[in-house]
Every structure is written in C-alpha cells, then in structure tokens.
Amino acid sequence: MENAPETPTTPRSVSRRQFIQGVIAAGVTASTATYLYRGSGSVLSKSSLAGSTERLITINVNGQARHVDVMKQETLATTLRYKLGLAGTKLGCDRSECGACTVLIDDVPRYSCSVLTHTVRDGKVITIEGLAAPDGKLHPVQQAVVDHQAFQCAFCMSGFIMATAGYLKTNPNPTRAQLAHGISGNLCRCADYNKILNAMMHAGELMRRT
C-alpha cells in the first residue's frame, strides 16, 4: 500500500453544504446499524472463511490512498459522495440507466452506482474532482465544456465528462458518430446532445493538440 500524503479532506470551517453532507452521512451510518442487526447476526459473525472481507479498507481515489470504513453492500457512488465528500459524482437513477455517476476505474468509464466499493480496492478511481491538473489547469474535456457552454442544467455533466475522458483515451480521434456511440451510456434530460457532442469533439481536438 502506498503512503501518499493525505491532504486534509475537511476544511477548518464548515460550510452550509458540508454541514448538510455531514447530516446525510450521519443518516447513512444510523441506517447501517439497523441493517447490521437485522436478523442475519449468525451469518455476520462467521468471517474466517477464505475470501471474507474487512470493512476498513484503502482505496485509491484521485491519486490518493483513502482509508475508509465501507459497508459490504456499499456502492462506490455512496462511498465517494457520502464518505469522502466527493459530491461532484452525481446519482441519477441509481440503476445503471443514466450515467450521471460515471467515474473512471483504471481509466475505464463505469457506473459508480453499480460497483461495490469493495471490488475496487486494487483499482485506481478518478472522479470529476481529480480530472484537472494539480495546478488547477482544466482537463481538455472540462475546458471544451466551458468553451462551448455545453450543458443546460448540467446534472449529467460530471458523468458525460468522465465518459468522454475515458473514451478519448481509447480512441483519440473519433468521428462524431463514433464518439456518440462511445458515450452512448450517458443520458441528458435536457436533451442537449448536439451541444454536448460539439464540445466533446472539440475536447478531442484539444487533447490531440497537447
């Protein structure tokens, strides 16, 4: 396990948004307790078998080793948003049907609502928060989105950006049709697809230039 320097994740002053996040996280913890003690106690006590899992794990998120207490049934989206405070990853449908929660796992776009956090212990997770360079320079896909003002409400934006960033790694110079197919696992309720594709085609150009 690498010991990357851990930046403090909680700033000294607590904003309203972070306070609300804290309350939500507390809610998750409280409901966990009821799940744990509901009926299956006999099963939960047996954990010395091959392949049994521990709750305290380390996952690599945006280049940092993050130590986190993860329930067995917890999805990556839940861990990212409510345990690690990375609320840039959005939860739309929570059923692998909209793509808003798309993150990169080992450079591959995946629906974080439908990945158990325990399955990515060996992987590298990149979320929208980790896409820009350390000096704050936007990723070409982010820059293209800003340049083109590609989104309306932008709830789907993080997912689209991650899906595009992942796809352009496998096909840096796609046709418009190829790109549309490549990021077809994401939905936009504003139906802003043309503008999104304009921006994402431009993102490809920016990436080829750098």
Added chain:
Amino acid sequence: MALIHDVMPAFELFQPVTVADTLALLDKYKKSAWVLAGGMDTFDWLKDRNKRPEIVVDISGVKEIRGVQATSDGGIEIGAGTILSEVVQHPLVKDKYPILTQAAEVVASPQIRAQGTLGGNVSQDTRCWYYRGGWACYRAGGNICYADTPSAINREHAIFDADRCVAVNPSDTAPALIALDAKMVIRSVEGERMVDAEKFFIGPALDITRMTVLQPGELLTAIRIPATWAGASFYFEKVRERQVWDFPIVNVAAVFVVSDGKIERSRIAVNAVAAHPMRLTSVEAAIAGKPRNEETAKLGGERAIQGAKPLAHNEYKIPLMRNLVKRAIRGQTA
C-alpha cells in the same frame, strides 16, 4: 416501483480469488448464496429489495475464469468471468466467431459492457417487469401470472412455450452461443459437467423459477466454442426500441455453411420470444440443401413462426421474428 436512494440491505460479502474457494463457499451456503460477477443484473434486485440474499459471493477477483484462449481442437474457451468488452475486442473471437463479437457489442451500454460478464449475460434473469417489480407471480413462487391477465401490458413477452409464466430470456449472446454449438462448463464441489448451450437454458415447463440449469452450489466457469463453425457464414441482428441499453424485442443468430451455392448445414437461434432462447431445428431441416435465396428465406421464415401464440399486445413479434429469420437466411443486413 419506488426508487430508493439508499444503500442496499446488508449481506455478508465474500471475495474469493480461486474457483476452489468459490465452490467451497457456494457449497457451504447453497441457496442463501448469491453469485455476483459484474452485478449488472444483481444490483437491481438487491436495491429494489425484491431479492435478499444473505451471502454474496463476488467472483470478479477470480482470475482463472477470465480471458479467452485457443483450445487444442481449434476452437476457443472463454472464461465465464470475461468482461463483455473484452469479448468484443478479443482478436480470437473476432477472427473465428465474429457473430459473438456482434452479439456482445449490442448488449446494453458501454459502461455496462465494461463490467458485465459473458457468464452473467447468459445467466441473467428475465426482465418481465411484474416479476422484477416484486409481484408474487409464478416465477417468484406465487400462483398467478400478472403479465397474462386481460389488462396486463405484455408487449415484450413470450410468443412461444409459455407455461403459466410468459416471460422471455433477454440475453443477446445466448442465441449466438447456441448457433455456435457452444458448451457450458459448470463446476461444483462434486466436479465438472458440460452442458450444450442449447440445453443450458430452460423454460417454465421444466422449472418456473429458474432460467438455466444452474443449481445452487454450481458455478458456470467457462464457455467452450468448438471449431465446427469457425469461419462459417454468420448473421446476427437485434431489434430493440432504442439503440442503447435496451434488451432485444427479438434477436436472431445464425450460422451457415454454404457449398456449391446450397446451404449444406446451418444452426439458427432466436431469443426474447420464449423463456429460453430457441433453436429453430425445423427451419434448419427445411432449408438444408436449398440455395440461399429469397424463396428459401421465405420458406424458413414461415416455418419459424409455426406454433407461435401471441398475447394481447405482442402479436407484432410474430412477423418480426419471421422477417428476422428471413433476413438471416438471405444473409442481407438492413
């Protein structure tokens, strides 16, 4: 159904890294164990609280059952845990059995193909929304079929082999594997058995609560495709409402060996018309020895739909299936 934005109910999670450990766990916990590979079918069930396994055995870390290899008889073996996008990109598959490449390519969405496995795609449960919505239907252990009542919406349901339950098998790769005469390798602590792809899938008449022959304690570990049909003439087509995510309304997979302009032998399978993918042996027999032309296609198409029984809202599936079989025999793409 209500959408619940909350964590799934608790289960105990095991993450074995070998087949032996997996089988030991499945044997120990039998019916209370749930095998999780990509999870693309699983999580809906768990999130909706319609299935509540106590034990989840995550096999995504078992490397033995992942990957594509050439076999000594000239065919290939695909580990059941191989991700669909790996199947799509694999040169051996593309080279010998492009029909499977095509079938895997049209499954769901890019993200789902990057996580869902071939074994999961063939073992997935039906999409009947009454059943998946948690209604206590025959398939869920009750004594009614909600999809076959006078007011039921059953556009996507079965036109063949309904027996109380009218659900269909939604797999895209299943008909391709049947057309290729694949063998499913199933292991348990007792040993290994091999089942023809055609016999792997079962209908409600045989067991109304399961889609495959897999029993508790068993694990599908590999899919072997014999050399028999390598390099044959292939046809695959899937019809769906929208071009991403959607399950087939009907799909068809067919392989032909043509010599001297005549169909020497063929295997044709369709899916999403019954609770199991259907191999059309009567069509294969009818078109054997005939030229691959419009007339033969018409004959095959008409033969394919013999015995079809529509429900209130799915009569359109009959001409759809007929035309897909016709197109497969003609060998023309849309």
